[in-house]
Amino acid sequence: MEKPLTQHLRPDGKPLSLKEYEQVGGYQALKKVVKMTPQEVQTLVKDSNLKGRGGAGFNTGLKWSFVPMNVPKPKYLIANADEMEPGTFKDRVLLEQTPHQLIEGMIIAAFAIQASEAFVFLRWAYKTAAEEIERAIHEAHEAGYLGKNIAGSGFELEMHLHTGVGRYMCGEETALLNSLEGKRATPRAKPPFPQVSGLFGKPTIVNNVETLCCLPHIVNNGAEWFKKLSLTQDAGTKIYGVSGKVKKPGAWELPMGVTLRELIEEHAGGMQDGLKFRGALPGGASTDFLVEEHLDVKMDFASVAAVGSRLGTGTVVVLDDQTCPVGFVKNLEHFFAQESCGFCTPCREGLPWIEKILESIENGKGREEDIKLLDAHTRLLGPGNTFCALAPGAMEPLQSALKYFRNDFEKHVKEKGCPHSKKSKYQIAN
Amino acid sequence: MLSKEEIKEIDKAISIAPYKKAASVEALKAVQQHRKWISDESLQEVASYLEMSAEELDSIATFYNLIFRQPVGKHIILVCDSISCWVMGHDKIKEKLSELLSIDYGQTTADGRFTMLPNPCLGTCDCAPAMMVGNDLYRNLKTEEIEKILNKYS
Numbered sequence: 001m002e003k004p005l006t007q008h009l010r011p012d013g014k015p016l017s018l019k020e021y022e023q024v025g026g027y028q029a030l031k032k033v034v035k036m037t038p039q040e041v042q043t044l045v046k047d048s049n050l051k052g053r054g055g056a057g058f059n060t061g062l063k064w065s066f067v068p069m070n071v072p073k074p075k076y077l078i079a080n081a082d083e084m085e086p087g088t089f090k091d092r093v094l095l096e097q098t099p100h101q102l103i104e105g106m107i108i109a110a111f112a113i114q115a116s117e118a119f120v121f122l123r124w125a126y127k128t129a130a131e132e133i134e135r136a137i138h139e140a141h142e143a144g145y146l147g148k149n150i151a152g153s154g155f156e157l158e159m160h161l162h163t164g165v166g167r168y169m170c171g172e173e174t175a176l177l178n179s180l181e182g183k184r185a186t187p188r189a190k191p192p193f194p195q196v197s198g199l200f201g202k203p204t205i206v207n208n209v210e211t212l213c214c215l216p217h218i219v220n221n222g223a224e225w226f227k228k229l230s231l232t233q234d235a236g237t238k239i240y241g242v243s244g245k246v247k248k249p250g251a252w253e254l255p256m257g258v259t260l261r262e263l264i265e266e267h268a269g270g271m272q273d274g275l276k277f278r279g280a281l282p283g284g285a286s287t288d289f290l291v292e293e294h295l296d297v298k299m300d301f302a303s304v305a306a307v308g309s310r311l312g313t314g315t316v317v318v319l320d321d322q323t324c325p326v327g328f329v330k331n332l333e334h335f336f337a338q339e340s341c342g343f344c345t346p347c348r349e350g351l352p353w354i355e356k357i358l359e360s361i362e363n364g365k366g367r368e369e370d371i372k373l374l375d376a377h378t379r380l381l382g383p384g385n386t387f388c389a390l391a392p393g394a395m396e397p398l399q400s401a402l403k404y405f406r407n408d409f410e411k412h413v414k415e416k417g418c419p420h421s422k423k424s425k426y427q428i429a430n
Numbered sequence: 431m432l433s434k435e436e437i438k439e440i441d442k443a444i445s446i447a448p449y450k451k452a453a454s455v456e457a458l459k460a461v462q463q464h465r466k467w468i469s470d471e472s473l474q475e476v477a478s479y480l481e482m483s484a485e486e487l488d489s490i491a492t493f494y495n496l497i498f499r500q501p502v503g504k505h506i507i508l509v510c511d512s513i514s515c516w517v518m519g520h521d522k523i524k525e526k527l528s529e530l531l532s533i534d535y536g537q538t539t540a541d542g543r544f545t546m547l548p549n550p551c552l553g554t555c556d557c558a559p560a561m562m563v564g565n566d567l568y569r570n571l572k573t574e575e576i577e578k579i580l581n582k583y584s
Contacts, residue, residue: 086512086551117446124496125508125552127565160446165459166496168550182447182454184493200448243514243555250556285513285551315555317513331516335550341493 002229003237004217005210006253009097015132018139021100027145029219033108034153038069041112045215048223049235053090054080054171054208055283055312057234057301066195067113067203076204077115077157078180079106079212081122081129082164082171085284086335087317090239090251091209095122095129098213099136103159105212107145108219110157113205118159121176124166133161168339172388173206175341186343187388210239232257234300242268244318245275251315257303261295263316276321279404283312285332286393288400289319309400324420325405326412329398330358336394347391350381354398361409364417371409374402432475436461440479450480454490458497467498495549503538503545505583508562511548514555519571523559524548526573530580543583 008016008024016024033041046061067075079102083091094102106118120133137159140146148156167185169175174188177199198204214236218226227235234256240263241251247269254267260282264270271277279289282299288309290297297307304311319328337351354377360366378399381391402409411419432440443456457476462468468476468491470484477487491497509527511520524535527546531539538545544563554560557569568579 083553084551087514087555088551089553089555092553123553125549125562125567127567158446162456163459165455165494166549167494179455180452182452182456182490184490200452241556243558244517249558281513317517317555319517323517328513328517331511331513335512339550 001255003253004221004229005094005098005101005213005237005239008101009093013097015097015099015136018100018136018143025220026100026216027104027143027151029216030104030107030145031151032219033111034151034155038112038114041108041219044223045112045218048218048226049233050211050214050218050226051234051301052208053210053214053238053313055085055286055310057311060207060211063195063207064109064113064205066193067205068196069114071203074117074202075113075115076199076202077106077110077113077118078176078199078204078206079118079120079209080171080173080176080206081120081126081209082176083126083209084123084168084171085286085313085315086332087243087281088241088284088313088315089243090241090313090315092126092129093239093251094209094213095126096132099129099132100140101213101216102133102209103136103140103145105215106159107140107150107157108215109205109207109212111155113203114155115203115205116156116158118157119180119199120159120161121170121180122161122163123170124164130161130163137161167341168335169341169390172390175388176206177204184341186341189387230256230300232298232300233302238299238314240267240299241315242318243315244280245272245320245323246270246318247272257298257300259296259298260290260316263299264295264318268318271318271320277318278321278323278325279319281312281317281319281397282309283314283316285317285335286310286389286396287312288396289404291404309396322420324362324418325401325408326358326362327418327420329401330355330362332397333358333394336390340390344387346381347386347394350377351391351394353377354381354394361412362418364412364415366409366413368410368413371402371406371413374398374409378402432461432479433464436464437479439463440476444480451482451486454480454482454487455494458487458491458494462497466504467501469501473499495547501538503542505544505564506562507544507546508549508552509535509546510550510552510554510558510560512551512555514551515559518558520559522573523561523571523576526576527561527580530577544580 050060051057169185175185179185194204238256279291337355342348378395383392439460440457443453477484
């Protein structure tokens, strides 16, 4: 099984130096790319069917193709390394352990859209990654892979590291641009799309870290090779992860399209002893729950969408039978309420309301009509009613919890409290 | 007054931006690095250096949860309270920290050693529960280890 993105990870977790990266074929793809035309690079990536790994799953080459080519400098290429989706820890591996792979991917993407400036937008908490990326940018600069006249081609690119100061909103493409411009991270209206008017009003592409890391391998091995890595129609490998009460939580690079069952039972070693699987968020906090009947769903964009959820970031959060689904969702909605940027009303007002209702239900003060109120909110805060995808994303776990775990909500109301916390108190008393 | 070192760092951020204001987040970060938090005075100094109003800079400073507009302790404890850590026992970790430090979220210990804050997902969900103290990340936390971890920070 090929694992192009993670093949050079070392047991000690230290990244390859520039020299070591070159010894295993690093920066060969870059040397090939600068001999191609930008159009040829875009076509190659489009043909590879690489889809954005940040959650949206849009064809990367197609996204690039909306960037106007014959415009004055600068254009911008940004790596979205603001991994903040709760339950998501896949980009951390690449950022800390494969910084040169990311930089090479970024140079390739920048060449494809003819960008002259690049930023890595890194979340504050990733201290090790910041050090490694800073060092790798410096090394790449010294070796002539960044700066003027890259690899003798005449192409030039400067790259900077920006570390954020918190806020989930920064992961949203247009809010990230505002943050990089030194503003509050609120989203922008689209159109115009960033491809046309992005950072400082200039054409800009924002790509996820994992997406960018695929690029050197596509250039080296071809579009057909990349497609064949996958088990399904969505090309390539995917870094999947599992967290929650399983025996061996972790992240693994696997062919795109492995099943949820394989992830949980084989790679994560199954549920912890004495616990049963009840459900899972397939790709971070803002994805709909999947339950037992979905265990054999293939974890690719189309298959997960077909059962009413989203692949998202591909990092699974497992709900076990001893953990309260109402408490689980309350934790998620608390997060979303806190992280709402406050820019549009349904999100700013609706999410705290939802959190309060869930808190009442969890604490035994819920009324029957509260469940209906929650149902209504999933529509009122759904797609089309808010400025960006934060609130609709927040509704995904809520609406699916109300569907699959409705009994639990009703039981909380009827029994005036959380059956799970009562149980644990009883156990402690014994 | 902004120190030479602070000005050097802010100027570096300005040098890659098309106009001064665009360096606001970097400037706040730089000043906080030296002064631990952004007082009203600091805010005014940075704002005038960036040729923007203090009110506008404050709207940015207060938006980001890791820019501190109140004094904080010597070490910041960020406890991950997001979903995987919650499932794996965040509440017990937080309870233990509160018990040892006699503070709740958002508070600073009487001796000024620690400020404890909840933080969304630290991106290490396979090693939950997790927290950061200063720049150090602690994973797979157990309540009985916490006292020893805190003792490392004088």
